[in-house]
Amino acid sequence: MFLSGLNVSTMTRRAVRGPLVFAVAAVIGLGGLPVASSYAQGTKIGFVSTERILRDSKPAKAAQAKIEAEFKKRNDDLQKLSDSLRAQAQKLDKDAPVLSEADRIKRQRQLQDMDSELQRKRREFQEDFNRRRNEEFSAIVAKADAAIKKIAEQQNYDLIIQDAVTVSPRVDITDQVIKALGS
DSSP, X not given: OGGGGSOHHHHHHHHXXXXXXXXXXXXXXXXXXXXXXXXXXXXXXXXXXXXXXHHHSHHHHHHHHHHHHXXXXXXXXXXXXXXXXXXXXXXXXHHGGGSOHHHHHHHHHHHHHHHHHHHHHHXXXXXXXXXXXXXXXXXXXXXXXXXXXXXXXXXXXXXEEESOSSOOGGGBOXXXXXXXXXX
């Protein structure tokens, strides 16, 4: 009869809230926060910039040079095709007043076909270049991960973070990783 004015869920919340509030107060009162804080101070954290590794390390520079050498001929061919298209477009502009309507339309179609071909070849080039670059750089990332693990074990890091928004220079170990990759 006494319980008829309260529903069961209200009683349950009150019953749980009481001990919970007591437990939180006890932890704070007993200095539980300084214990957690001192534990966090003993944690050794490092940071590595993947972007810098893929830009500044010796293997990354070598891979970039290798890829550029592989694709140089295709890039030069695309440049020649582009120059040819530009020259023919200028020639058409110059010759247009003296061309018959049929010849002008024929040359415009040829230019459109050449432009379409150039755009297709550029897309293929870019796709192939990106695929090849990803292949090379994924191997570098794998080597960098191994170097990071080795540094973490040797220097007793508890946590190493890659690619954070902001980082203190005192926890940045990117230069150590780049040095390890260079040797």
